[in-house]
Amino acid sequence: MTTSTRIAVPIMLSDAAADAKTAVAAVRAGADLIEWRMDQATPAMVDTLFADSAVRTIPWILTVRPTWEGGKFAGDDLSRLALIQAAVNYQPEFLDLELKTWTGCPPIAHYYRSLERDRRPKLILSSHHFDRRPENPAEILSAIAAHSEAGVAKIAFTASGVQDALDALELYESLKAYPHLQGVFLAMGEHGTISRTLAGKYGAAFTFGVLPGGASTAPGQPLITELIDIYRLKAQRPDWSVFGLIGFPVAQSVSPHMHNAAMHAAGFPGVYVRFPLPGEFSAFERTIERLRADRRLHLRGLSVTIPHKENACRFVKAAEGEIRGRDVGAINTILFSGAKPIGLNTDAPGGLSALLDGAGWTAADLNGRHMAIIGAGGAAAGLASILADHGCRLTIYNRNLPRAESLAAQLRSRGGECQALPLGDLNLHDVDAMIQCTPVGMHPHIDAMPVPDTLPLRPGTVVMDTIYNPRRTRLLRWATDRGAVCIEGVNMLVGQGALQFEAFTGLAAPVDMMRDAACRGLGL
Numbered sequence: 428m429t430t431s432t433r434i435a436v437p438i439m440l441s442d443a444a445a446d447a448k449t450a451v452a453a454v455r456a457g458a459d460l461i462e463w464r465m466d467q468a469t470p471a472m473v474d475t476l477f478a479d480s481a482v483r484t485i486p487w488i489l490t491v492r493p494t495w496e497g498g499k500f501a502g503d504d505l506s507r508l509a510l511i512q513a514a515v516n517y518q519p520e521f522l523d524l525e526l527k528t529w530t531g532c533p534p535i536a537h538y539y540r541s542l543e544r545d546r547r548p549k550l551i552l553s554s555h556h557f558d559r560r561p562e563n564p565a566e567i568l569s570a571i572a573a574h575s576e577a578g579v580a581k582i583a584f585t586a587s588g589v590q591d592a593l594d595a596l597e598l599y600e601s602l603k604a605y606p607h608l609q610g611v612f613l614a615m616g617e618h619g620t621i622s623r624t625l626a627g628k629y630g631a632a633f634t635f636g637v638l639p640g641g642a643s644t645a646p647g648q649p650l651i652t653e654l655i656d657i658y659r660l661k662a663q664r665p666d667w668s669v670f671g672l673i674g675f676p677v678a679q680s681v682s683p684h685m686h687n688a689a690m691h692a693a694g695f696p697g698v699y700v701r702f703p704l705p706g707e708f709s710a711f712e713r714t715i716e717r718l719r720a721d722r723r724l725h726l727r728g729l730s731v732t733i734p735h736k737e738n739a740c741r742f743v744k745a746a747e748g749e750i751r752g753r754d755v756g757a758i759n760t761i762l763f764s765g766a767k768p769i770g771l772n773t774d775a776p777g778g779l780s781a782l783l784d785g786a787g788w789t790a791a792d793l794n795g796r797h798m799a800i801i802g803a804g805g806a807a808a809g810l811a812s813i814l815a816d817h818g819c820r821l822t823i824y825n826r827n828l829p830r831a832e833s834l835a836a837q838l839r840s841r842g843g844e845c846q847a848l849p850l851g852d853l854n855l856h857d858v859d860a861m862i863q864c865t866p867v868g869m870h871p872h873i874d875a876m877p878v879p880d881t882l883p884l885r886p887g888t889v890v891m892d893t894i895y896n897p898r899r900t901r902l903l904r905w906a907t908d909r910g911a912v913c914i915e916g917v918n919m920l921v922g923q924g925a926l927q928f929e930a931f932t933g934l935a936a937p938v939d940m941m942r943d944a945a946c947r948g949l950g951l
Contacts, residue, residue, distance in 0.1 A: 441467060518548070559584065579608065582610075595613060595614040620701055657688075668726075674704065690932070702729070711738040755812045773926035774919070798860050799822050823848070828847060835847040898916070
């Protein structure tokens with residue numbers, strides 16, 4: 428059964444007048460349904476709510492969730508039935524009952540069956556697991572499908588990783604065996620976000636979003652504005668390509684704002700999502716292979732961030748893929764256009780472009796300039812390599828000196844002039860630019876700074892931070908106060924993102940639009 432995915436906003440009924448206003452605001456924001464959570468309501472409160480004529484016109488889901496399945500209704504079955512009966516008088520489109528209620532509470536099931544067909548809401552049979560992913564979600568789906576009255580199967584469980592979210596999405600494929608059913612399959616929490624942001628592509632009956640400032644009723648519910656404006660959930664189609672950002676943390680990344688705005692502007696049938704993935708190479712490799720194996724996902728490309736840029740390079744090589752451009756042991760982009768992956772690093776050219784624009788230099792101006800680079804990870808390696816190619820003298824400072832020495836030796840082997848020193852030896856008296864390539868100072872640790880605030884800094888020195896959230900890091904504020912020429916990380920973000928977009932889609936990047944979208948995502 429194929430329908431357009433609808434967006435439901437859950438509201439826990441507690442103050443009828445205030446909640447009615449919230450429901451109207453949700454519809455204005457793009458909601459198709461309200462899930463009225465009546466766990467703590469009374470029949471009188473329900474009557475008061477639906478006395479509002481605007482509320483009565485909004486399609487809605489009736490849910491009275493008991494405490495034993497994660498809700499707040501603590502009464503007995505007969506009290507719950509009385510509340511359901513009072514609410515059904517106002518003609519909900521759906522009634523959400525737990526599978527355990529349907530099979531274990533005969534009075535409620537009997538009441539539903541006794542309703543005349545024109546008064547009978549569509550039945551959602553649901554199963555919620557807030558502690559972990561159940562051992563076999565497909566068996567739960569089969570158990571729901573065995574009940575002919577069910578119109579929607581809803582299964583929700585807490586995800587411990589991206590693969591759990593993929594398990595939720597795979598249930599839509601299993602749903603093909605039950606043509607009388609629609610599905611809502613949710614992996615809750617940060618690791619399950621793709622089960623919500625890709626709900627339209629997979630044909631969910633509906634998914635849940637909340638209003639800005641509104642309360643969620645389950646972990647991981649996104650803002651309705653994100654679902655509509657960023658992920659274009661209502662426009663998604665099964666054949667859309669998927670791209671995404673893989674790393675950890677990624678929850679605060681504005682890359683989805685930037686890439687999705689560009690795809691929308693270009694009319695490209697694709698969506699860009701977040702894949703939160705902590706861990707080592709083995710976890711990275713397993714997750715990538717699982718993403719590629721899901722044929723319904725149509726994975727076309729990935730942006731790669733901390734801590735996986737080196738893992739990404741290793742993965743492409745292990746898969747006998749191609750590393751395009753100079754191999755510095757780290758990449759931030761993987762393409763899946765053919766049988767073998769392609770890796771490239773857009774951090775370096777994107778960062779170089781940001782540096783030249785911000786400093787007012789040309790590429791020829793770089794020859795002989797002294798650059799101090801803070802950090803020795805993937806971003807630092809890419810920028811150091813391209814700056815060495817342009818004749819810069821480099822000093823790499825890092826807390827982990829052996830790692831900095833390894834990078835410096837690699838660059839020297841290619842003819843670059845490069846030395847490595849401990850971060851504690853940082854000296855900026857004769858440098859033309861300092862480029863900060865560590866996560867120190869990134870959200871949420873915005874008061875941190877990778878250098879001591881007593882460090883001398885000559886006015887006119889170029890200071891570039893690769894962090895873009897917050898846009899004005901503490902380091903940049905410190906450098907501004909000392910007369911430095913400061914370059915924000917958002918400039919590098921947009922530069923590398925534009926190059927990624929072109930590699931992903933083969934289309935020219937709308938750079939100005941991507942910059943505007945990134946700034947909106949940062950609240951600027």
